[in-house]
Amino acid sequence: MSTTVRDVTYELLRARGLTTIFGNPGSNELPFLAGMPDDFRYVLGLHEDVALSMADGYSMASGDAVLVNLHSAAGSGNAMGALTNTVYSHTPIVVMAGQQVRPMIGQEVMLANVDATALAKPLVKLSVEPASAEDVPRTIDQAIHTAMLAPKGPVYLSIPYDDWALPAVGPTKRLLGRTVQGASAASNAQLRELANLLESASNPVLVLGAAVDADHANQDAVRLADKLQLPVWIAPSAPRCPFPTRHPAFRGLLPAGIAAISTALADHDVIFVVGAPAFRYHQYDPGDYLPKNARLVQVTDDPREAARAPVGEAVVAPVGQTLCELAELVSDSSRSPLPARPDYPEQRSCDNAIHPEQLFALIRASAPRDAIYVNESTSTSEAFWSQMNLRQQGSYYSCAAGGLGFGLPAAVGAQLAAPRRQVIGLIGDGSANYGIVALWTAARYQIPVVIIILNNGVYGALHDFAALLGTGETAGLKLGGIDFVRIAEEYGVSAVSVSTPDDFTRAFVTALAADRPALIEVATTYSD
Secondary structure (H helix, E strand, O other): OOOOOOHHHHHHHHHHHEEEEOOOOOOOHHHOOOOOOOOOOEEEOOOOHHHHHHHHHHHHHHHOOOOEEEEEHHHHHHHHHHHHHHHHHOEEEEEEEOOOOHHHHHHHHOOOOOOOHHHHHHOOOOOOOOOOOHHHHHHHHHHHHHOOOOOOOOEEEEEEOOOOEEEEEHHHHHHHOOOOOOOOOOOOHHHHHHHHHHHHOOOEEEEHHHHHHHHOOHHHHHHHHHHHOEEEOOOOOOEEEEOOOOOOOOEEOOOOOOHHHHHOOOOOOOEEOOOOOOOOOOOOOOOOOOOOEOOOOOOEEOHHHHOOOOEEEEEEHHHHHHHHHHHHHOOOOOOOOOOOOOOOOOOOOOOEEEEHHHHHHHHHOOOOOOOOEEEHHHHHHHHHHHOOOOOOOOHHHHHHHHHHHHHHHHHHHHHHOOOOOOEOOOOOOOOHHHHHHHHHHHHEEEEEEEEEEOOOOOOHHHHHHHHHHOOOOOOOOOOOOOOOOHHHHOOOEEEEEEEEEEHHHHHHHHHHHHHHOEEEEEEEOOOO
């Protein structure tokens, strides 16, 4: 019996370590999925957006490329919001969508993905449909390497389903042993120039982005900050935490407005941005991009981030390697040591509910020291950063693109990828509704994630923007009447609703010890 394109593809996926597949199948995908080898794991999501977000969380927590199997144009379209998030979080997701059989694509029959490569092209690093069945394995290999090369990011493949059963021809076995590695690096002269700039500055500041955490370079950032006595900010809207939040140098998360950032960095003459865009703004807040007489220098592995920045100088180089070498190169500064961080701010409390500040303090008191937090409670960001103690690399993931629905499924995926660390999903009630079906996956595969739903009955972040934009009372912002406990139980997840600090602590400690998925709905307040 001849070796088929499908056989070679599974060998290739095995060789590349892509043996966990997330998906939601349709008829076009069945010929690939039928008879999946025993060493592969298929994780079913009940909606394509949820399946891709689970893969996103899995990939960020594991650092590996992940395969997502979607259904033609319809399934790909359903996942487009989640795909956008992988672009800005630089997650190496390989999306493989089923296509109709080759003889019927041009007729635009049912389930044909018309002009398939155009569907995801504005977002992904590579969008391709192999020109022939013989080229399918090589194209998949190209996609995997493309996703993993810096800057990492998603790719999209459309595979006609009649290709899988055809004989594999040509030297396909040679694909299995291929390696593709990035080799560019900052030169010695560039490193020395950066070191001289930081050493000679009167008041430099370090701004870190998600790529630092993704490159496992958090401790190198600490070494650099300690040697030079640098205050440290996290770049705005960061989907990861690249620096320990109780370190004396930590200053918090930068705002996402032009004028607001310039104000926050007003006292600094050198602004050193590592592993982040400079900057990814959100609300329109016009003003000067930089404080007067300040110089901005950026290190990023993404040439697009470097090229589109409106201000400053950029070095395109591997983030982790550059930060490590720079931390070795600089000399200890004679600047005065930074004072210790003040104690956690006093938490506000309220009647008949738990204030977010108090909730995060309670979580901090009982959670494992190495817990991983997946946060999509968008209106409580300030309370989160003021109260939490994030110590280790890979402790925090959040939405990178601004749309809702990432958090709950990403928490499930992250827990699957990191079974030795407890994953805690912090999900707003508005966000939860977008990805609630991920609870079924958590129950089906007994993934012991703990989901905490902060229920304040409104789209809190939109209330903030209504005030910012001066739109006043706006339709569609109020929620309520959703029984998350009953929904979770129907999906097979143990759940409880609480409204007092003591009840929350008891429920949280029980959930942490249960070794099965759990949901805690917390009545919280909305406050600006």
